[in-house]
Amino acid sequence: MRLATWNVNSIRSRADRVVAWLQRSDVDVVALQETKCRDEQFPEDRFRELGYEVAHVGHSQWNGVALLSRVGLSDVQVGFPGMPSWAAKEGLDPAPEARALGATCGGVRVWSLYVPNGRQLGDPHYDYKLAWLEALRVAAGGWLIDDAEAQVALVGDWNIAPQDDDVWDMSVFADSTHVTPAEREAFRAVVEAGYADVVRPHTPGPGVYTYWDYTQLRFPRREGMRIDFVLGSPALARRVSGARIDREERKGKGASDHAPVIVELA
DNA sequence: ATGGTTGAAGGTCAA
Secondary structure, three states: OEEEEEEOOOHHHHHHHHHHHHHHHOOOEEEEEOOOOOHHHOOHHHHHOOOOEEEEEOOOOOOOEEEEEOOOOEEEEEOOOOOOOEOOOOOOOOEOOOOEEEEEEOOEEEEEEEOOOOOOOOOHHHHHHHHHHHHHHHHHHHHHHHOOOOOEEEEEEOOOOOOHHHEOOHHHHOOOOOOOHHHHHHHHHHHHOOOEEOOHHHOOOOOOOOEOOOHHHOOOOOOOEOOEEEEEOHHHHOOEEEEEEOHHHHOOOOOOOEOOEEEEEO
16 A cells, blocks of 8 residues: 655645655555645545545645545544644634544554644743643544554644754754754654654655745755655554655645655555 | 745635
């Protein structure tokens, strides 16, 4: 089984490219992030035509996560238990954001995750990011306490560069999010809860990234960040026979700023 | 020039 994750940065502007990518990549399951549309706007027919079942959650032009699967798609769950909401204003009902979608695909519990960006240090969104990650650790850790042999994949855009090697130049990130000790600790806590980065052993660095900013000629200059991850439970990690980052897909006109990440399961 | 690009409910915000 071939499993992928990809922050597409708008599914409507990228649909042709995603279709073409699916046709040449032969993936069974793909988790998408930043679909940037409401459910009724999601071009699901494009993917059903290719044999994929589709689940999506999106409330607005922001966020939005989806799962496409041609090996079954059942028990769809919007958000994980305890997922924090973004409270736009104190006293108002907090708005649940479209950042997590779970489903069972080919026997694997797959979660498409779009971790909050955090914006700037000191911004309320930074605290929200840390709280969101801690809640994810509690929920996902609990799944393995319930069943140590569960096959779980936590995949998506984590908006964290866990190691210095995961950005092209640490000096550029002084006073920036994505690399702070607190964010790295939050990521490490998920790993310690039993979820391993199953891609890195197959794509060693340095200089290996999944995201390149559109500005500053970051991609041709090879100035990127490794922020998209497939974290696997022990039972899932044992099945991983290979992984790659599809850097080719970042090339050319109309590319997302993120590359797809693909894992091969035996 | 404190910039650069992209996408969306765009005439601004988020990434």
